[in-house]
Amino acid sequence: EGVGPQEYTLVKIRILEPFPPKLASLSGRSVFLVAATLRPETMFGQTNCWISPGIVYVAYEACAGDGIQHVFVSTRRAARNASHQGLTPRPGEVDVLLELCGTDLLGAALHAPLARYPKVYALPMLTIREDKGTGVVTSVPSDAPDDFAALRDLKNKPALREKFGIADHMVVPFEPVPIITVPDFGNLSAVEACDRFKVTSQNDRDQLSAAKDAVYLKGFYEGVMIVSGYEGKKVEDVKKDIRQKMVATGDAVLYWE
Numbered sequence: 001e002g003v004g005p006q007e008y009t010l011v012k013i014r015i016l017e018p019f020p021p022k023l024a025s026l027s028g029r030s031v032f033l034v035a036a037t038l039r040p041e042t043m044f045g046q047t048n049c050w051i052s053p054g055i056v057y058v059a060y061e062a063c064a065g066d067g068i069q070h071v072f073v074s075t076r077r078a079a080r081n082a083s084h085q086g087l088t089p090r091p092g093e094v095d096v097l098l099e100l101c102g103t104d105l106l107g108a109a110l111h112a113p114l115a116r117y118p119k120v121y122a123l124p125m126l127t128i129r130e131d132k133g134t135g136v137v138t139s140v141p142s143d144a145p146d147d148f149a150a151l152r153d154l155k156n157k158p159a160l161r162e163k164f165g166i167a168d169h170m171v172v173p174f175e176p177v178p179i180i181t182v183p184d185f186g187n188l189s190a191v192e193a194c195d196r197f198k199v200t201s202q203n204d205r206d207q208l209s210a211a212k213d214a215v216y217l218k219g220f221y222e223g224v225m226i227v228s229g230y231e232g233k234k235v236e237d238v239k240k241d242i243r244q245k246m247v248a249t250g251d252a253v254l255y256w257e
């Protein structure tokens with residue numbers, strides 16, 4: 001981190017109608033939460049999308065190719081960066097349609113590309129950084145310890161769900177999906193790592209950092225896909241391919257910062 005530009009894949013997670021009340025004026029348009037990820041090959045394992053209740057987001061006009069305009073939702077900072085990367089209709093300019101609080105988006109029903117679950121939800125994560133990526137993080141609890149810890153917090157703590165108006169059906173049915181097998185860690189490497197390093201909640205910074213150190217590099221360099229269509233292929237070898245496919249189908253765009 002901090003050394004040279006980082007190439008992210010922005011995954012376009014569609015907000016389903018009826019939109020949350022604060023987005024009602026956008027009804028009829030194609031509106032996407034854009035999640036910045038370094039691991040596009042894990043999108044088969046999405047169970048939800050993380051939004052920070054404390055971050056301000058903007059909905060803005062974005063280019064979808066062939067003159068079609070979509071609406072993207074991200075931090076204003078990321079929107080500005082996107083405008084310098086050809087992702088808005090006029091280079092360097094951001095047409096803001098709405099300013100939103102994270103809480104306005106929580107509980108929204110979503111369609112996440114490649115995910116096994118046809119419908120997922122926008123859920124609160126308290127550790128999202130405002131100064132990185134888009135402030136929108138897609139959740140892959142099978143392979144990301146932060147995601148597993150935060151999802152488990154919501155499952156185990158009814159008071160936390162209630163605080164943010166999250167209904168049980170937005171959380172309870174969603175289990176980590178086995179997508180990649182990692183030597184020594186099995187098919188749900190993040191679950192195993194959280195177990196081994198005794199992560200008890202999303203706020204266990206030191207334990208989470210140890211869990212991530214243990215699985216991230218290993219997952220990327222030694223992980224093997226178990227998703228149908230990619231079975232037996234090394235993660236390292238399919239990442240670019242999956243990213244390109246998502247870009248070609250309009251499910252993702254590239255983003256640097």
Ligand code: A2H
Pocket residue numbers: 001006036037038039042127128129130131132133134135136137138139140143144147216
């Ligand atoms: B990754 P880097 Cl399965 N705040 O996506 C906190 N975390 C953020 C963020 C923000 N503002 N923006 C992006 N991220 C997360 C998937 C994934 C990711 C897997 C495994 C590893 C992994 C599913 N979540 O990242 O600090 C996103 O989580 C390993 C580093 O910019 C994004 O990719 O290097 C990653 O952190 C970007 O982290």
